[in-house]
Amino acid sequence: MPTPSNPSSGAAGGIPEEPGAPRTSDAAATPDAAVTPGAPKSEPGAASAGGDAAPGGESAADGGASEAPAAQAATAAAPTSATGAVPESATAEATSPEAAAPEAADPKATVPEAAVPAPAASAATTAAKAPAAAAESVAGTASATAAPEADTPAATTAEPAEPAVVAASATSETAASEAPASEAPTAEAPASEAPGATGPSAPKASGTTETPAPKASATTEAPATPASGATGPAASKASGTAKAPAPGAAGAGGGKKGRSIAAMRRRPWIAGLFLLPALLILGALVVYPIVYSLYRSLMNADGSGFVGLGNFKEVFTDEGTLIAFRNNLVWVVVAPAVCTALGLIFAVLTERVRWGTAFKLLVFMPMAISMLASGIIFRLVYEQDPERGMANALWTTVHDTFADTAPWPDARPRTDAPLTVTEGGAYLTRETVDAASPVSLPLVGIPPKEAAGEALAKKPAKAAGGKVTGTVWLDFVKGGRSEHNVIDQQEKALSGITVEAVKDGRKVAEATTADDGTFTLPAAADGAKLRLPAANFAQPYNGIDWLGPALVTPAIIGSYVWMWAGFAMVLIAAGLAGVPRELLEQARVDGCNEWKVFRKVTVPLLAPVLGVVTVTLMINVLKIFDLVYVISPGATQREANVLALQLYLKSFGGSPDQGVGSAIAVILLLLVVPVMILNIRRLRRESRR
Amino acid sequence: MTTLTAKGAASEPAAPAQETAQPKTPLGSRLAALTGHWAVRFALVVIGLFWLLPTAGLLSSSLRDPAEISISGWWNIFDLNGSFPWILDRDQLTWSNYDALFANDQVMGSLWTTVLITVPATVLVVVIGALAGYAFAWMDFPGRDWWFMVVVGLLVVPVQVALVPVAKLFNTLGIFETTAGVVLFHTAFGLPFAIFLLRNFFAEIPRELLEAARLDGAGELRLFTRVIMPLGGPAIASLGIFQFLWVWNDMLVALIFADSTNPPITVALQQQMRQFGNNIDVLAPGAFISMLVPLVVFFAFQRQFVSGVMAGAVK
Structure with missing residues (x-):
């Protein structure tokens, strides 16, 4: 109950605005009020409300009434009233229901004890409901006000005030109507107070009620007729009590009947007219399809034969x-x-x-x-291409920050170059190198645009001390004549490429090309083959295939x-x-x-x-x-x-x-x-x- | 003292961890609270940005030349090579996609179809739902509670359950693939929520108002139009907005029940999508236009929308 009641009830009214509403309903929902945040507050308030009312005895009774007995009592009373003698019964109920609930007769007597323990529970419930109801009610503002004040008896009264008003306007009907009113809970709360001190409660009620603009006026009437109002509330309580506690179906039934009697006693068929469009549409387009789906699911593809499950x-x-x-x-x-x-x-x-x-x-x-x-x-x-998809753009940025990226993804040797492509994608010189002559490592396949920022390739000076030198460059000039495997003018260097010297399949030395494409390997590389590892030319990381x-x-x-x-x-x-x-x-x-x-x-x-x-x-x-x-x-x-x-x-x-x-x-x-x-x-x- | 605390907090990012060690000192908590504040703000900004970026991407894409969209990301509308507060590169922006879209009769027609579906579906749900909600709240008839329970039960029925049967039914009635069919379908599936919401709301209307009106000799219909509907304003607004957005944004129902030669915008864009990438210049502005109305409604009526959504928490 706690769970659901919140959203649904609060939602209807517009939880968003007022925190109070949900909280209170929570409180109501959770029996162990102590735990609930809202509860502590509202409870005491409610309790006190009950206490106040106690004098009247009814309120206490209400509190106690929260159990089924009360409901029945109310109902018991209700029948009478419901039938015809609404007003009297209402009044009677006011006293009787409570009385009935707690071993009857001595409402006042009962009150004290009931007031203390019972009210707490019931009162809390009532109070909680009241706010909840308020929340649901049209006037968001009204509810807002009501909710926070829930503790105060007055606040509680606010809602009850309405019933009271009703009573004022038409006591007999009101009583009846309230009694049935399934919303009664709200009514109850105030009602209980009302009896205790009709005068005060009524005024307060009106005062509080003012907040909800539309209702306010109506409510205000209540104070006008304190006396009748008093009765009214009492009656309403009775009914309210009946319902509220009413796990007993009887109570609920009585309540509903009452409400409808008030609103539509003589022409129940009008309800049919109001409901007709909704029921027609729901029946034809929601209920019937459910049934038909059940049936259809047992039929074959074209619906011509039964296939069971x-x-x-x-x-x-x-x-x-x-x-x-x-x-x-x-x-x-x-x-x-x-x-x-x-x-x-x-x-x-x-x-x-x-x-x-x-x-x-x-x-x-x-x-x-x-x-x-x-x-x-x-x-x-989620576009795959990191150039276009944001997810991959972000991801590759992060990735590339932590991983090395290949400097020249598309570079490759010409077929007539002194380099061959090995199985792993690395490029290996055909001949072993020696320190005497600088090594030429020409590559192609890079769009000139991409190499535009590079320095011109340079022939390395012959290094001393048996070191091996060489150049890696882009062996191609746009529109110009380019002699293969020779560093021509205008040809660009390829910097940042790793060059390894390999002897018998083992790496013996390693260097990286400088801005002008040259590299220098230690003497150990003399007589080795040079290898450009595949990592130099790996395709860039392309992100995740989301x-x-x-x-x-x-x-x-x-x-x-x-x-x-x-x-x-x-x-x-x-x-x-x-x-x-x-x-x-x-x-x-x-x-x-x-x-x-x-x-x-x-x-x-x-x-x-x-x-x-x-x-x-x-x-x-x-x-x-x-x-x-x-x-x-x-x-x-x-x-x-x-x-x-x-x-x-x-x-x-x-x-x-x-x-x-x-x-x-x-x-x-x-x-x-x-x-x-x-x-x-x-x-x-x-x-x- | 205060400044001291603040300083301490600023220079001690590890405070949150420490607080565990010394939870007994209120000062420790304060420190943590202050650091928390700073970090929280930063986190919120980042998250907010994260939430905004996808939509920004759509908007930006819709304003770029199709040729540019296909080779570079939407963020290139900013001059990323410049220093940090990146400036907008106006050369990247063009209205041409929107011009093309507005000249595209098919898309414009589908927008109109969306309106033709959404408005009646919303009005119908509100009116029919209000009638029924009033009956459930204030009238007596046999099995009222039972009926209402059925309505509540229907709240969560998935629309998918009705697709096949209703398609067959509409076929029989001759309204399959018509706007009327879509409207009816949306009305049907909007009703349980409408009735639920409005009944709860109407039930809170003070009884004396109804009584007074009745004493004045008002009939039920008059009561409904003069008392209930005006007082139900807030709930009706919530419901209306919720339903409006629901229908406007729907694609599944329209996909099946709408006239496929003149579908609502969602379906039209979905059809466009088959060759995604080639026609992002239609999709991006189209999607953005289709979002405009919901966004305007959303920002104009946030409060009602929120309460509608909350009430719909059961849907």
Whole structure:
């Protein structure tokens, strides 16, 4: 419950603005309020509220009522009221429900004890709900105000105030309507206070209520009729209590009935008219397709014959589909985890930075653009050629910083040159060299443009002491006459080339050519063959083949993270805003360092939000299609395949087999069923509280 | 004291590591916090840049001559040989890609198709969703809760499940490969979320407002148009923006259900993509144009968008 309630309820209202809302709902969600940040606050507040109300006795009762009995009690009362005598029953309930709940009759008596322990729990719940409800409610502002003040009875009253108002305007109906009102929780909270001190609570209520502009006016009426209002609230409470605690179906039922009675008693068929378009479309285009897919998945390719589970068998044996399964698994595990982790980090980091909002906006922005556009963007990023693709440009820059690069990748000897090409790609002199005559090592194959910056090649002076000298140069002049294997004018030197002297296959000396292409080897090189190792001419490092078979899926996941980390960040940041500063401050004072605070306080408090974000992303990732379809090049589409894409290709590609396509669809559906159930259970819990 | 601390922090990058050793001293924590701040800012700038670069690359590519795009990276619009604050090399920039794009009837037509799909799909979802949301929030009918549960269950149904059956259905109805079909499909899959969001929102509307209106003799329809819809503004805005972006950005549904001779922009660009590299001069500006509307909407209505996204956390 804690997990789901946050996002869904808070979300509806606009969590973003107010931290208060999520926090409070959290509190409500988590029984062990102590742990929850919001709880401590709201709880005491609520408790006190209960205490205040206690005089009235009802509030306490409410608190106690949180259990089923209360609900029934309420219901019990409700029937009466619901039927016809709404007003009286309402009043009656006000007292009775609570009374009934805690061993009846002596609400006041009960109050004291109940007030202390029970209220805490129930009150907390109520308070929590109240804020949550507020958050959901239209007036973002209103909720904002309400939430933070939740502790204060007055604040709590704010929402109840509405019921009160209703009561004022039409007490009888109001009572009835409130009672049923499934939202009652909100109503309850105030109600309880209201009874205690109708006068004060009502006024406060109105005061607080003012915040939400639209409602404000309405609410304001409440104070006007304090007396009736008082009754009203009480009634509302009763009903509220019924619902709120009401695990008991009875209570819930009563509540709902009440609400609808108020709104639409006489013309239930109008509801049908309002629902008709939605139900028609949903039925025809969502529900029917589900059923049809189930049926279709059992039929053969053209739908003419029944094949049982044959299609599923094919899905689980076809190699292409299995790759899709494997990739989907990688996606579902990696992408949400990375997004959530990054989101958490970003949210925490931006919290204390003044321009954090700008950063968030930047990171969140990719969510607004289409996956197609992202796909095109990342095809550009992942271009293989480091001259064009950003990823490889960055990567090769880093790589080349740490690795030597070959000076002359394309240089090669002419066939008539005194050099031969060995197997390993090195160039070896045909003859052994001797110190007496300088060695000529001419190369070609380099575009003159690239050598333009080089110095002119020079014939080395004959070295003394038996040293071997020589020149490596580009034996070619653009447009000019060039005699092969002779250093002509205008011919450029090739600097930076490693020259090795080799005797019997062993390297005995090594030198590097200077700017003018000359080199000098020690005397040991006399009589050896010279070798220009292949490293001189290796092709430059060409980066990573991002979209090749091995990396295509991680690469596409990278683009997904780029798009969706912002989503996680925003949700988590909203949750983070609800973490009470005092808790963090306390932890710091207690000697925790930032990392410890983060790990021991922040993360546990955010656990519910993290859970929701992860689950949401998992569902999203399960259906990933566009990015894969757009980014993966034809050659590696197979390696990048995912279920949704496979489904599309099978159903609508060449030689379609919609039986297999439907089988994949059914599998996708089955995979989301747990989340579906989770959502529904969350809903039921929420409507019950 | 303060300055001293600051100095210490600046000269001691190892502080974060040390703090573990002496966690008991608040001073140590402060030191760490200060260093953290500096490093954090730097990290955020780098990350932000990292997040911005891909989009910048697209924009830059869309403004370069096709011949240049095919031989050098988009960053060459900056004069990288110069000193660090690189200056923009104006010779690299040209509007010619955009001129060509605007003269390209096919692409322009597909943009219009996108509008023709997105606007009705958004309006329909809002209206139909609001009607149903109101009914779920304020009306009584048999099995209401059960029905609503079904709607919530449908929230997470993958669109892929419906592709084959709906294609068949549309074929029968004669609206396969038509704009109307795409609109209907998007409406259907936008509805569960719309109903869920709006019901929750409407349910919070103060009862007395409805009661008052009813006492004044307003019918349900009047109540809906005069009270519910105006009060539902924020939620409707969130929903509308969310749905708008969703439909605008969709490719899968359009790929199957849209008229392939006059598809929306996403599909049109996807078709262009078959010979990638040769026509990046069409793709880059096309993608950028297709992003413009969502980006404008995003920046203009961030708040509503965010709350829509959050509410959609279940979708």
